[in-house]
Amino acid sequence: DGGITQSPKYLFRKEGQNVTLSCEQNLNHDAMYWYRQDPGQGLRLIYYSQIVNDFQKGDIAEGYSVSREKKESFPLTVTSAQKNPTAFYLCASSPVGQLAKNIQYFGAGTRLSVL
Amino acid sequence: QQQVKQSPQSLIVQKGGISIINCAYENTAFDYFPWYQQFPGKGPALLIAIRPDVSEKKEGRFTISFNKSAKQFSLHIMDSQPGDSATYFCAALQGAQKLVFGQGTRLTINP
Numbered sequence: 545d546g547g548i549t550q551s552p553k554y555l556f557r558k559e560g561q562n563v564t565l566s567c568e569q570n571l572n573h574d575a576m577y578w579y580r581q582d583p584g585q586g587l588r589l590i591y592y593s594q595i596v597n598d599f600q601k602g603d604i605a606e607g608y609s610v611s612r613e614k615k616e617s618f619p620l621t622v623t624s625a626q627k628n629p630t631a632f633y634l635c636a637s638s639p640v641g642q643l644a645k646n647i648q649y650f651g652a653g654t655r656l657s658v659l
Numbered sequence: 660q661q662q663v664k665q666s667p668q669s670l671i672v673q674k675g676g677i678s679i680i681n682c683a684y685e686n687t688a689f690d691y692f693p694w695y696q697q698f699p700g701k702g703p704a705l706l707i708a709i710r711p712d713v714s715e716k717k718e719g720r721f722t723i724s725f726n727k728s729a730k731q732f733s734l735h736i737m738d739s740q741p742g743d744s745a746t747y748f749c750a751a752l753q754g755a756q757k758l759v760f761g762q763g764t765r766l767t768i769n770p
């Protein structure tokens with residue numbers, strides 16, 4: 545059953561705590577992405593990675609960190625420096641290449657709330 | 660210049676009517692324009708997409724109209740059904756670069 549798996553579905557963060565959101569894909573896609581979605585707003589890009597061991601900052605990277613040690617996995621850490629972390633976080637993946645449509649496939653999301 | 664502006668923010672349509680959502684962009688280097696559909700608590704799913712060398716693409720009840728000279732594109736949902744109630748996002752892609760998303764339109768189809 546191919547797809548993108550995000551876990552957990554719901555996550556609560558205490559003041560000053562770092563939390564890590566998991567994203568795993570078995571679509572053999574090279575590129576992976578993290579987006580943040582706030583109510584009534586569009587998707588804003590946090591980080592993306594087009595190849596293992598390499599990643600780029602998106603539009604709102606401050607307070608977040610990522611790693612890409614394996615092709616299948618792209619975890620996102622929400623650090624204590626992110627002062628307003630409450631949001632719906634979406635992971636996506638896509639093929640990369642001239643002939644590929646670069647269409648992004650999304651996971652079901654993780655809803656992060658602050659205690 | 661990297662923005663995609665989407666309107667309206669919310670839309671209410673009667674069952675059987677036509678839903679129309681509009682998007683506009685500035686960057687002429689964008690070369691792929693997908694639309695995503697998102698249900699509450701779920702991730703967005705690709706609905707339909709178009710390249711700028713085509714003026715219209717139809718898939719079932721969903722049609723994208725593309726106006727290259729005006730730098731605008733729109734999604735039309737014919738015979739709208741309550742099951743179409745969702746948030747719709749337009750997006751634009753330049754080559755292998757990241758997708759740029761519109762702000763989203765919350766569509767409600769009244770039975």
